[in-house]
Amino acid sequence: MTTMEVSAALRGKRSFGSRLSTYIYLRPNLLLSLLLGPPLLWMVVIYLGSLAALLINSFYSLDDYTGLVVRQFTLKTYAQLFTPANIDIVTRTVGMAIAVTLAAALLAFPLAYFIARYASPRLKGWLYLAVLLPLWSSYLVRVYAWKLILAKEGILSWTIAQMGLSQALQFLLDLPAIGGPSLSLSPIGIFIVFLYVWLPYMILPIQAALERVPKSLIEASGDLGARPGQTFRRIILPLAFPGVVAGSIFTFSLTMGDFIVPASLGNSSFFIGQAVLSHQGTSGNLPLAAAFTMVPIVIMIVYLLIARKLGAFDAL
Amino acid sequence: MRYKMRNTVSDQASLPLKVAATAALLFLHIPVWIILLYAFTTDEATYSFPPPGFTTRWFSVALERQDFWTALGLSLRVAGVATMAALLLGSLAAAAVYRSKFFGRETISVLLVLPLALPGIVTGIALRSAISIGEIPFSFWTIVLGHATFCMVVVYNNVLARLRRFGRSLIEASMDLGANGFQTFRYVMLPHLATALLAGGMLAFALSFDEVIVTTFTAGQQMTLPIWIFSQLTRPRDRPVTNVVAVFVILLTFIPILIAHRLTRDAGGTHL
Structure with a gap:
């Protein structure tokens, strides 16, 4: 009996479920489209569709007299981006993103290094959770916490006063570009909070990259006469660098697109996120928000291209 | 011997490293403890430290606030529906990618990660543009649409990681023993995937429950709990109530994260 005959003989006794299952099993492309269809359709229609709508909107413009969006192709809206005020907003945001990224790398590295190299398996599990928990838990509440901490009458000012350093704080707040009336209303405050909320995103990729450095390589370096400092600089650091770049993608991108932190802690100087929010909201200028x-x-596309050159995608 | 000792990287962390690592860890965790402290302060007009006194009365005040309950209800419903959609769509995508090689397979992964990788504001304003062009009124569903889009990838990652640890031989054995595709799915694959689905679902729920940036653009006048908190951040009116709500939100997001972590601890960890 051939296979065909067996299946023909069995067909009569089999349930509808079995027959349907066999029918699909024999047609891999049908199964694939059944599996892939719904999520792909969702992403293409809703997500890519929205991105297309964003692009289209950025080529519309706002009629200054009626306050209505004119649905006609124009580059006028893009031209509005290049005012000194808007260029100011972009440089402020990019500068903050760079500062936050560098500081996050410096602060994250020792902890990542400790977790990857020295922590016992048990401790490693706990530390991993200690980094993961803030990453997943409420971002808004964590920003709110700093509103309490940085307030003029709050715990940080109190601690600084107890240490007798109030004058040093005042000096810092009097600095022109980064100061402000209080920590909670200054670029310094924004910087601290950004650093705090995005730090876990930097720790995890660095730790992952460090975990992949073979122990034998470090031992070989020592055997060949390198001092620990040399081993660190010439073996460990270059191998961990793609991890740092991978982490920087997150810290940089998240800082650039955020409006919660500057809106909660900043003064009246806008960041990109706030500009987008206010253009689409109060002034109803959706085209300008889209162009912005x-x-x-x-910037992120350029950044990702550089990151790929530096090997960051293998470290993700 | 001395020479050798000096040249080998030791198994003990140096003191400066320990100090730096501890400092980073404390920086990550102390702020949340401070909120817990403020939930009990008697001070209602400022954030003064040290608190002038302690009270538990703000908890009952917060519980009587109708705006809090309305916002919480909306957030829970959005997170519930978005998680369900993400579970379904994310698992389907993971199964497709695991099961077969097809043209553009890598593109699918990138496409799914994109809503989380690009700044949230991009997803937000993109959806807002689509809503504007399509002249769709803001509703419960416009919020859910946005949330499901970025929650999908969390489920996808967790399920795909679990599937990759799952030998194909088990599926083949099940089929050889006469089970059809549905039975194999029900009795072989589903039990194996259950904890990954639960973990992915928990994380998706936590992600949605907490989301504010995309929601700002898709909610219109509706108030989710994060939007309520954000309004208090920019214009503090009810400080004591906000402190209590903050503690509540911390607890409500910690629980699913801890459960998800436990569920996947023995199977390669949770996946972002």
């Missing part, structure tokens, strides 16, 4: 969003998108 192209700035972080373009």
